[in-house]
Amino acid sequence: MIFGRRAFPGAVADFEKAVRAQDTKGAERAFSRLHRLAGKARADACREAGPRLAALLPEVPPGPRAAVAVVVGACVERGADALACAPGIFAGAREAFSAAAEFCERWARTGDDELPDLDDPLTDEIVERTGYELAVGWLTLPQWEMAGVAVLNARATRRMVEGKAELSALVERAAEASGHDFKCLTYALRVLDDEPLLVLHRPSGTGYALRMHGIGDNFQLHTLLAGVLIGGEHLPGEAPSAREIAVCRDAPGQVPTSGAFNLVGADGGWIFNEGSPSDIRVVDGARLLVLDPPPYRRGWPAGRFFPGMHGDLVLERVLGADEAATWLGKVAPSER
Template sequence: MIFGKKRFPGAVADFEKAVRAQDGDAAQEAFARLHRAAAKAGDGELREAGPRLATLLPSVPHGPRAAVAVVIGACVERGADVSACAPGILAGARETFALAADFCARWADTGGGELPDPDDELTEEIIERAGYEPAVGWFTLPQWEMASVAVLNDPAVRRESAGTAELLALVERVAEASDHEFRCLAYALRVLDDEPLVVLHRDTGTGYALRMSGIGDNFQLHTLLAGVLIGGKHLPGQAPSPQEIAVCRDAPGQVETVGSFNLVGPDGTWIFNEGTPTDIPVIDGARLLVLDPPPYRRAWPAGRFFPGMRGDLVLDRVLDAAETAAWFAKVQPAKR
């Protein structure tokens, strides 16, 4: 730890100086030292370094910029001011995914074929075929995905950052053109906060108004629903254990759980656990979900898709009979 504390702040200062002087060789050398020392740096050093590096990000060339973004993301995970770090990272991600979309189009226009793996080496042949900046964009996507998810763990960033819808559209565009999912970033950009959710339980004819925040996928939502509704004695069944609920909110790790419901949309189609809460349709200002009996036993490790993101599901109120009937009027029978 002493090694990191001696080396890291100096490497940050040297990197700042080199970037501002546009001295590429010195910046490369300083960043290599910075990257090595970061692993042993203390939390306080990383908290201080994150915003300083974020200020430099637009001045760093496209290739190394992604590696700097990853370090900034690591600083955020250790407590750096996310509001200062997120704008540069998300702007860089938007620019990079736009370049990657151009890369996919150029690749198709120059003969097509299987796209190179972004984790492989960028070669001169690829640059000649698609252009330098589009190729660098394509090959740095995994790093930008990692850095972006680090800042999107914060609910204020998800609520307040401009351009997240644009970034999601670009991610989906590149995914469609390339058959690479970029699932972590796509799911992080789809996370809902303080989102109204109306849940109808078909067998008992009851309804519930809830709000969900920070839920990464429907496995997590499923477990939390069972905890709130079965654990709260509103519905019959076997409630998840306190530990199963805890790991879906903010506790570390995973715990084996068993499904309590079949999640169904108002049109009768299944809402799969592998998807996200954005798969639940919005009807009259709220997402509307129907709970049916599980068609077969389903088990999975309860936990959070994003370990650094706190999930929450709260019951606002139990709907009265008239409200419940009005919502059920919008629902079709379940489809097989």
């Protein structure tokens, strides 16, 4: 039992020592052991290991660096400080996505065949066409995406300013160059916290000022809106169950639900459930969402796009009749 408690911290220490000594073979052996033990490590060992491994990332060569970042992400999921781990992961992810975008552009210039799949092995042909570091950047993107989402599950990390905007731009550039959407990381970087949301219910002419936190997609937002507005008896309709609301906030699992509204932007365009709350345009300083009757019955599994991210939607006040009418005067009819 004592050996079991000490095995993972010992592997972390051995890996640190080998990396700093530039002992490639020793680092490979230590990381193999570290990776094998990570899934069974105690939570207190993970809390200690996460920031130590994250700080070590710049010293790890590009090839194995992404695998180490995944272990850091796993430590965060077991309780390591996400904010302390985020800078190392963001820096590695920025480097990888920058290299990946250049990889895609160079690949296109050297032939007309499709890009290698992201789960393909690194081959001599790939390296010859683009160079080792660009190829590694491309092929490790799934690992960087996984690690990035792990730290972005924490609100404190999402509120970071330094490095996030640059990473978002690089992910977008790689997506444009490759045609791959990197949806998980893209959506995680777009999550809004402490964000005001002004909601107008067109059939009744009423309006509501809300605040949203940690909502990954509009399926989750839709269910929470119905819970607050219908469940709170502000609007007519069938409210989601307590369980449907719970899984959209912080409870595990998914349960079937159905749509209560059609979500529409101020310009009349539909706001699709598959999108994210960041798709809702800002009008006069507030994200403005219009609720119309659903054109047909739609169902989906209520839950969270990011199971490790807690979300919430809070009603702050009901707009007065004149205020609601003023805001409704600024929106266009639904396009459909």
